[in-house]
Amino acid sequence: MSVAEQPSGNVGKVMRRKEDPPLITGKGRYVDDITLPGMLWASFVRSPEAHATITSIDTSAAAAREGITAVFTGADMTDVPAPLPMAWAPPGVQVNNPEHWALAKDAVKHVGDPVAVVIGEDRYAVQDAVEDVFVDYEPLPVVVDPEQAIAGEPFVHDSLGTNRVHEWSLAGGDVEAGFAEADVVVERRVVNHRIAGAPIECRGVIAEYRPGQLTLYSATQVPHFVRLFMALLLGIGEDRVRVIAPDVGGGFGQKLQVYGEELVACWASRRLGVPVKWTETRSENMSVAHQGRDQISRVRMGAKRDGTITAFHVKILADFGAYNMILTPLIPSLGAFVMGGCYKIPNVQTDIVGVFTNKCPTDAIRGAGRPEATQMIEVTLDQVAHELDMDPVEIRRRNFIPAEDFPAATATGVVYDSGNYDGTLDKLLEHVDVPAFRAEQEKLRSEGVYRGLGFCTWTEICGLAPSRVTGPAGVGVQAGLWESAMIRVHNTGAVTVYTGTSPHGQGLDTAFAQIVADKLGVDPAVVEVVHGDTAIGPEGRNTYGSRSLATGGEAVCKATDKVVEKVKQIVAAELEAAPEDIEVAGGKFSVKGSPDKGMALADVAGVAYIGAVPEGMEPGLEETNFYDPENFVFPFGAHACIVDVDAETGKVKVLRYVAVDDCGNPVNPLLIDGQIHGGVVHGIGQALYERVHYDADGQLVTGTFVDYALATAAELPNFETDRTITPSPVNSMGVKGVGEAGTIAASAAVTNAVIDALRPLGVDYINMPLTPMRVWEAINEGSAAS
Amino acid sequence: MSTVPVRLNVNGVKHTLEVEPRLLLVHALRDKLALTGTHVGCDTSNCGACTVHLNGEAVKSCTMLAVQADGEEVTTIEGLGTEDDLHPVQEAFWNNHGLQCGYCTPGMIMAGAALLAENPDPSETEVRHALEGNLCRCTGYHNIVKSILDAAGRSSSEVSA
Ligand code: FES
Ligand code: FES
Numbered sequence: 001m002s003v004a005e006q007p008s009g010n011v012g013k014v015m016r017r018k019e020d021p022p023l024i025t026g027k028g029r030y031v032d033d034i035t036l037p038g039m040l041w042a043s044f045v046r047s048p049e050a051h052a053t054i055t056s057i058d059t060s061a062a063a064a065r066e067g068i069t070a071v072f073t074g075a076d077m078t079d080v081p082a083p084l085p086m087a088w089a090p091p092g093v094q095v096n097n098p099e100h101w102a103l104a105k106d107a108v109k110h111v112g113d114p115v116a117v118v119i120g121e122d123r124y125a126v127q128d129a130v131e132d133v134f135v136d137y138e139p140l141p142v143v144v145d146p147e148q149a150i151a152g153e154p155f156v157h158d159s160l161g162t163n164r165v166h167e168w169s170l171a172g173g174d175v176e177a178g179f180a181e182a183d184v185v186v187e188r189r190v191v192n193h194r195i196a197g198a199p200i201e202c203r204g205v206i207a208e209y210r211p212g213q214l215t216l217y218s219a220t221q222v223p224h225f226v227r228l229f230m231a232l233l234l235g236i237g238e239d240r241v242r243v244i245a246p247d248v249g250g251g252f253g254q255k256l257q258v259y260g261e262e263l264v265a266c267w268a269s270r271r272l273g274v275p276v277k278w279t280e281t282r283s284e285n286m287s288v289a290h291q292g293r294d295q296i297s298r299v300r301m302g303a304k305r306d307g308t309i310t311a312f313h314v315k316i317l318a319d320f321g322a323y324n325m326i327l328t329p330l331i332p333s334l335g336a337f338v339m340g341g342c343y344k345i346p347n348v349q350t351d352i353v354g355v356f357t358n359k360c361p362t363d364a365i366r367g368a369g370r371p372e373a374t375q376m377i378e379v380t381l382d383q384v385a386h387e388l389d390m391d392p393v394e395i396r397r398r399n400f401i402p403a404e405d406f407p408a409a410t411a412t413g414v415v416y417d418s419g420n421y422d423g424t425l426d427k428l429l430e431h432v433d434v435p436a437f438r439a440e441q442e443k444l445r446s447e448g449v450y451r452g453l454g455f456c457t458w459t460e461i462c463g464l465a466p467s468r469v470t471g472p473a474g475v476g477v478q479a480g481l482w483e484s485a486m487i488r489v490h491n492t493g494a495v496t497v498y499t500g501t502s503p504h505g506q507g508l509d510t511a512f513a514q515i516v517a518d519k520l521g522v523d524p525a526v527v528e529v530v531h532g533d534t535a536i537g538p539e540g541r542n543t544y545g546s547r548s549l550a551t552g553g554e555a556v557c558k559a560t561d562k563v564v565e566k567v568k569q570i571v572a573a574e575l576e577a578a579p580e581d582i583e584v585a586g587g588k589f590s591v592k593g594s595p596d597k598g599m600a601l602a603d604v605a606g607v608a609y610i611g612a613v614p615e616g617m618e619p620g621l622e623e624t625n626f627y628d629p630e631n632f633v634f635p636f637g638a639h640a641c642i643v644d645v646d647a648e649t650g651k652v653k654v655l656r657y658v659a660v661d662d663c664g665n666p667v668n669p670l671l672i673d674g675q676i677h678g679g680v681v682h683g684i685g686q687a688l689y690e691r692v693h694y695d696a697d698g699q700l701v702t703g704t705f706v707d708y709a710l711a712t713a714a715e716l717p718n719f720e721t722d723r724t725i726t727p728s729p730v731n732s733m734g735v736k737g738v739g740e741a742g743t744i745a746a747s748a749a750v751t752n753a754v755i756d757a758l759r760p761l762g763v764d765y766i767n768m769p770l771t772p773m774r775v776w777e778a779i780n781e782g783s784a785a786s
Numbered sequence: 787m788s789t790v791p792v793r794l795n796v797n798g799v800k801h802t803l804e805v806e807p808r809l810l811l812v813h814a815l816r817d818k819l820a821l822t823g824t825h826v827g828c829d830t831s832n833c834g835a836c837t838v839h840l841n842g843e844a845v846k847s848c849t850m851l852a853v854q855a856d857g858e859e860v861t862t863i864e865g866l867g868t869e870d871d872l873h874p875v876q877e878a879f880w881n882n883h884g885l886q887c888g889y890c891t892p893g894m895i896m897a898g899a900a901l902l903a904e905n906p907d908p909s910e911t912e913v914r915h916a917l918e919g920n921l922c923r924c925t926g927y928h929n930i931v932k933s934i935l936d937a938a939g940r941s942s943s944e945v946s947a
Contacts, residue, residue: 017883023888024863024872024880024885024891025863028823029822033822200923505887677926677927677929678886678926704829705833710921712919718932
């Protein structure tokens with residue numbers, strides 16, 4: 001059902017957010033806003049060395065300082081028998097997984113690795129005392145460059161005798177046969193550099209252990225996963241551990257993690273018998289909160305003279321940094337599942353090698369594997385088009401999986417749920433007049449102005465679930481990735497939705513209220529959405545991988561449908577009608593055809609809670625659903641970017657960015673556009689400004705927001721957004737995810753635009769980040785082709 | 787560590803605090819006065835999450851010591867408007883989806899309100915430049931800029947959707 005057919009409901013409408021009133025009045029509650037009685041502060045002693053043996057730690061001076069309660073090192077945490085978790089065990093793949101302790105035991109493996117924790121009475125006192133912990137380090141050889149690391153010594157983890165983490169491949173068809181058929185084969189070395197998640201709220205925790213009960217407030221996307229691992233690592237029953245994600249100031253994947261600092265705070269609170277709070281500084285966040293991307297790939301694409309792609313082969317060297325975090329080695333594989341993009345390519349192969357280096361670990365950052373895949377596909381496709389003297393739009397059209405093919409199995413066996421790629425591209429071209437642009441571009445070039453237009457037509461895999469694919473027997477994530485919801489209609493007819501998702505800015509309170517309000521015939525204002533507290537509501541799988549609407553929202557639908565079923569039976573009994581004749585209209589449940597005779601939800605709730613329900617029915621009005629979909633969902637879109645490149649300085653300016661997206665049926669267009677805007681800037685940021693940079697000694701050069709350049713409002717244009725609607729057949733709402741879409745698309749669109757601008761200057765190819773220096777160098781070398 | 791007295795007039799309420807001389811204004815507001823709407827997002831004065839008004843001007847409260855604000859008037863997000871009586875910039879952020887996670891939001895609203903106090907009819911470019919010291923990771927700034935222009939009474943149709 002398309003939105004146009006739902007004129008009366010809340011779903012599909014722009015609705016301002018339920019979340020906002022506290023947040024715009026300074027009444028949000030983020031972790032650092034919370035103070036508990038008797039609370040102490042924690043601050044971590046962190047390694048200044050990229051790789052070293054710890055020969056001694058002297059904590060006495062710090063411990064002797066006024067206001068300091070305790071200083072702990074890894075040696076104190078003997079009652080935590082297991083290292084931090086890595087939850088990916090793909091069948092048949094060997095993954096080297098060194099021990100990773102919350103406080104380093106004998107050696108440090110990257111700058112920022114925690115060595116000790118100081119606990120004391122105030123925020124500043126503990127930071128002072130950190131300076132008085134004396135650690136002797138015996139420096140060890142450092143490896144920073146992944147290509148050097150994979151070649152041999154020095155090893156990050158000597159015990160492994162290699163820096164190789166794992167090898168993993170996904171192939172469909174026969175790429176070599178495909179290349180043999182090709183008239184042209186283009187090969188590029190695509191570097192997708194390391195970026196930070198950089199939520200504006202850093203991480204933070206407060207752990208409160210009281211005998212038999214642990215409560216952890218954490219700025220996390222995944223309270224249920226954190227609870228599970230705190231229980232396992234501390235030997236406390238999972239039922240005795242409560243994890244609360246209060247307001248969380250952005251995540252972007254960085255807060256999809258089980259962090260050592262969470263464990264240390266819990267452990268220290270148990271040890272000391274008082275609540276322990278840790279608030280991360282930005283410098284810590286930049287050096288130790290997991291980072292993303294960092295892949296070097298050999299990419300080959302073969303095509304016939306008419307533009308038909310015959311083969312696509314990608315060999316990825318993925319830099320995982322010093323340790324495997326919870327999903328580190330899985331991340332490049334997420335890209336492999338959509339390595340053919342939105343094209344019908346008969347032969348596709350992705351070979352992944354993971355490698356350790358003496359850098360901060362990588363893991364999921366917005367897009368997680370799919371931005372890298374899209375960059376490889378879309379930038380290489382433009383290179384092929386140029387080689388064939390074909391228009392970038394034309395080569396895309398020629399290779400699109402046709403709309404009539406859906407559901408469409410790709411060469412690797414992944415089945416795309418729905419798509420209409422020509423549709424989004426058509427719509428994009430309504431906004432971007434390509435012939436007019438080309439004429440203007442030509443004219444401007446003669447005036448020394450280098451303007452470029454870049455496209456990205458993309459699809460991705462999200463809505464993470466279904467368990468049968470993602471779980472232990474499939475891809476190997478050691479958790480089912482279903483989602484849950486519980487709907488409680490209160491005595492008064494007010495409604496509470498308990499969702500297992502854990503939003504942190506997405507606006508799900510509003511979206512879920514819209515969905516439930518329509519089904520129950522109430523105002524969204526009386527639907528409260530509760531999340532982020534493991535003690536309340538059913539077990540959940542939380543928020544990441546653009547999953548919350550397609551899995552969590554569908555669970556909300558199904559739980560609400562159960563409530564509606566019960567309501568209908570109650571109303572039917574009260575009105576002496578058949579349950580199947582009861583419908584919801586005008587805020588009431590009434591018999592079809594006699595809308596004036598009916599019961600409001602509040603009246604039904606009254607009956608349900610007074611216990612005057614039909615014979616054999618349970619009283620109350622509350623239902624739960626656990627939803628595990630049949631397939632992923634595959635949003636798609638067509639983006640275009642127009643840039644000017646200053647040939648003198650190498651500076652790139654984004655003049656226009658047009659995004660046409662299709663995420664199925666929209667629930668709240670306001671939220672969709674917001675996700676696209678933010679996502680696009682994450683992608684533009686990576687393409688033009690952001691880069692986590694380590695020097696050859698493993699020292700982090702970009703340790704603050706002075707050196708790590710997030711885009712500001714001043715650099716960016718307004719965005720032009722539009723959409724097409726191709727419902728997903730996977731769920732009843734026909735929805736897909738949108739949280740990562742913009743990021744997945746944008747860096748390739750920007751890169752293609754910059755290359756398009758630079759061609760008259762002899763530059764055919766350039767890798768991100770397209771900083772003035774990089775671009776200037778490319779111009780001056782005539783070409784930065786690898 | 788020894789402390790010194792500091793007198794602050796915050797949101798119209800007078801306070802005398804005993805603080806360490808090195809205490810940052812933002813921590814005085816958050817930790818001493820429990821005004822936690824003013825946030826901290828960096829340690830290098832880049833993010834603007836801590837923006838408050840000092841005698842009506844936008845300042846980053848992480849770049850000032852509490853003692854430097856002795857005797858001055860401070861307005862925080864809590865003092866700008868309330869749920870029932872929102873400041874036009876707060877209202878505009880709500881109406882235009884100018885926030886997602888809400889963490890940068892108090893700083894953005896305070897920066898926006900200070901801009902409009904000084905320049906009631908800014909152009910889009912002026913708004914964008916006024917926000918140069920405020921970082922947001924969620925919104926891509928589009929709806930933040932739109933919100934501030936809306937609060938200035940510029941029809942949002944002047945800004946592309
Ligand atoms: S906390 Fe003040 S500028 Fe970032
Ligand atoms: S709304 Fe999240 S940082 Fe701006």
